[in-house]
Amino acid sequence: MSVTHEVPPATTLRERDPELAEILLAEKRRQETTLQLTAAENFTPPAVLAALASPLVNKYAEGYPGARHHGGCEIVDTAERLAVERARSLFGAGHANVQPHSGSSAVLAAYAALLRPGDTVLAMGLEHGGHLTHGSPANFSGRWFRFIGYGVDAETGLIDHDQVRALARVHRPKAIVCGSIAYPRHIDHAFFREVADDAGAYLIADAAHPIGLVAGGAAPSPVPYADVVCATTHKVLRGPRGGMLLCRAELAGRIDRAVFPFTQGGAQMNAVAAKAVALAEAATGAHAAYAHQVVANARTLAAALADEGLAVITGGTDTHLITVDPGPLGTDGRTARGRLAAAGMVLDCCPLPHGDGRGLRLGTAATTTQGMGEREMRVVATLLAGVVRGAVDPAAARADVRELTAEFPPYPA
The missing domain is CATH 3.90.1150.10 (Aspartate Aminotransferase, domain 1)
Known part of the structure; x- marks a missing residue:
């Protein structure tokens, strides 16, 4: 005996859930009538919003193109390959992973790929502009690794390069992180590469904020210097909220395994497609x-x-x-x-x-x-x-x- 289920007629969100519809409209009004000066926020293009609301939201796709743990991934494989190739081409990277759900997820994967719990990491101190993932005791980074913080000069507010070099020589970190959420100047990636090489350390660039400027040629790229670049796909890049990793080709396997299966499950394929849209627009x-x-x-x-x-x-x-x-x-x-x-x-x-x-x-x-x-x-x-x-x-x-x-x-x- 077959069982039939009544399919509700196609209706608007306002008709199906007026309470939530009003919340969405209220947020729309807030964004339209206030000045959005938050440095980490932006307005995505309509094409990105369309990809986010696409049928790809329905697809479960654990794994990577050609090696998924679910069937029926042939089409979403094409979408992810497109996003990866656009990221590689735009930033001149040997490899790209577009699955991280956020910038913090990307940093977690970079650490997982290169470090082991207890390793020493040199990064900008939180009080000088470092991110939570740069050693906050409330974050996984501060609990799993030994962070040493460098800072900025008291007079100029610029990164104290002499301090960075001295700390690297004393502590011999396994990795050095360059990047900040509140430092308004360009990072000297060549300097950090030199210090990392001298200390025998990996160089991880946290480019969550400037990556959209890098895409447009308005900021120097960390890609030629860093072993791994962690980034977000929103902010100046104007894509969906999410993360991305760029690395040298020889680190591709370690980075991919650190994202899946180590730190994440299935990719959000609608977000991956939206990242592909944003990356194409960022190349214009x-x-x-x-x-x-x-x-x-x-x-x-x-x-x-x-x-x-x-x-x-x-x-x-x-x-x-x-x-x-x-x-x-x-x-x-x-x-x-x-x-x-x-x-x-x-x-x-x-x-x-x-x-x-x-x-x-x-x-x-x-x-x-x-x-x-x-x-x-x-x-x-x-x-x-x-x-x-x-x-x-x-x-x-x-x-x-x-x-x-x-x-x-x-x-x-």
Whole structure:
């Protein structure tokens, strides 16, 4: 006896689940009516969103193309091969793995491929701009490995290369990590390669933030220097939230095994396809122009913030990132962030190197995607500084923010 199941008619999400539909619409309104200055966020192109919502979300695909643990993977194999080849071609890498679910997952896989628990790793200290995966005791990295932190010069805010070299010679780490979530200047990858070779260490580049600039030729590439490059596919790259690994060809097997089966199960094939879309767009002249505009906007914004009295760490930026100390305007980072949130200006706090307080970390990737340029960055700086110093009421600034964002919708109709 056969059993039939009633198939609900095709309806909209609002009809099937109005409660969740309203949550999604509320988030859409928030993104459209506030300034997205969070350095790690961006707006993905519609083609990326389409891939994420594609039927590939239904496919289970443990393993790699041609060697899956599930049947019916012939088509998704093609999608993953396409993403891998686009990543290799775009960045000139010997091998690419596009399966990591996040940047942290990519770093975990890099460590798993090259290290063993208890090994010593040299990385930027968290208080100087290092990531949780660079040795935080709350993270797997700080629990499984012995991290030694290097920092930045107290006067310039730039990486203290003499300290890096000295620490590497004393501690002889198994790996050195170069990269940061709050350092606004280019990393000297050649220097870190030299130090790693001198110490007999692997060099791991955490390029989660600058990889989209690298794709557009607006930042130097770590690929020729690092043994493994860990990256995200969102941020300036404008892809789906996820991770990616680039490495030398001879490390391909170790990296792939570290992702699957060691640290992850099945790949999210809709995200892999969306990564392929983003990588194709990142290879275009339009993305190159975008990446350079992101940097131009960040430099203009940094200079304008300095003119308004905020202390800009390192005196400026080479990237999409800006870190500032609001102390000269009479407040701390957490208080400033709260005032700005009330004004519709969304950004993060970050530690201040060699300081007791917290500063502000902001970026220009999302606003540049919206079409804002250097003129708008000066407007943003004036608004931000006025709110931070308490001279402008957040409610009044909120109206100005709405007017500005209305002129530059993230997804024009």
